[in-house]
Amino acid sequence: MERFLKRRNSSPPSHHPPAKRKITRENMDLDLIQLYDWTTASRLYKQLEKEIDYNTPQQSRIHVFGKWHDIPRKQAAYGDEGLSYKFSGITVYPKSWTPVLTEIKKKVEHQLGINFNFVLVNRYENGQQHIGEHKDDEKDLLPDSPIASVTFGQEREFVFRHEDLHFKRRRSDEIPPVKLMLKHGSLLVMNSPTNKFWYHSLPVRRAVTQTRVNLTFRQMRIAKVD
Numbered sequence: 001m002e003r004f005l006k007r008r009n010s011s012p013p014s015h016h017p018p019a020k021r022k023i024t025r026e027n028m029d030l031d032l033i034q035l036y037d038w039t040t041a042s043r044l045y046k047q048l049e050k051e052i053d054y055n056t057p058q059q060s061r062i063h064v065f066g067k068w069h070d071i072p073r074k075q076a077a078y079g080d081e082g083l084s085y086k087f088s089g090i091t092v093y094p095k096s097w098t099p100v101l102t103e104i105k106k107k108v109e110h111q112l113g114i115n116f117n118f119v120l121v122n123r124y125e126n127g128q129q130h131i132g133e134h135k136d137d138e139k140d141l142l143p144d145s146p147i148a149s150v151t152f153g154q155e156r157e158f159v160f161r162h163e164d165l166h167f168k169r170r171r172s173d174e175i176p177p178v179k180l181m182l183k184h185g186s187l188l189v190m191n192s193p194t195n196k197f198w199y200h201s202l203p204v205r206r207a208v209t210q211t212r213v214n215l216t217f218r219q220m221r222i223a224k225v226d
């Protein structure tokens, strides 16, 4: 991590509103915002590396088509008390918010004008670690709520592919993939209906040697207590 942080740690904190780019395609609505300057992002990244208590590989295993699989990255979930989240055949019970997660959550909430009650933290040690193509369309998510994804550390390419391409109903010249470089301190907002129609992934990049930490803030349904 130190090698990564030394690359550009001299930029002063910026007081300008963050640069924002809107990306739209068929049933896709994304906002890409440079939420933090390099210095602030590096401070938060160091703090995340100290504070986040990742699940063991055993605790992070997923259940797909009757088989248990280790995931090729580290994962942790944090959120409001009493929430749970089901995905890939497992139920996740989040830990309580830490100071650095609360700080980032407040910044994202202020930027977007909405509140989040859950965050999934994914840590990719290097370019071998990745996340396969999937949609975040779990039933526990509040319908049509945005997902706010904040990246720290190594920038990596993030790829969206329409479900028609995924299922080979259309070709890539008809509905091209959308590839975005997610930078240190960036915020990618996946607005509805993106997650109903588009799969996303963080593919393997063998040349990448540095670590990336990603936080996806979500709005979960509050379970009813009878």
Ligand SMILES: O=C(O)CCC(=O)C(=O)O
Pocket (backbone or CB within 6 Å): 120, 122, 131, 136, 149, 158, 200, 201, 202, 214, 216
């Ligand atoms: O690491 C990322 O950028 C995204 C992680 C992701 O796809 C997810 O949490 O669903």
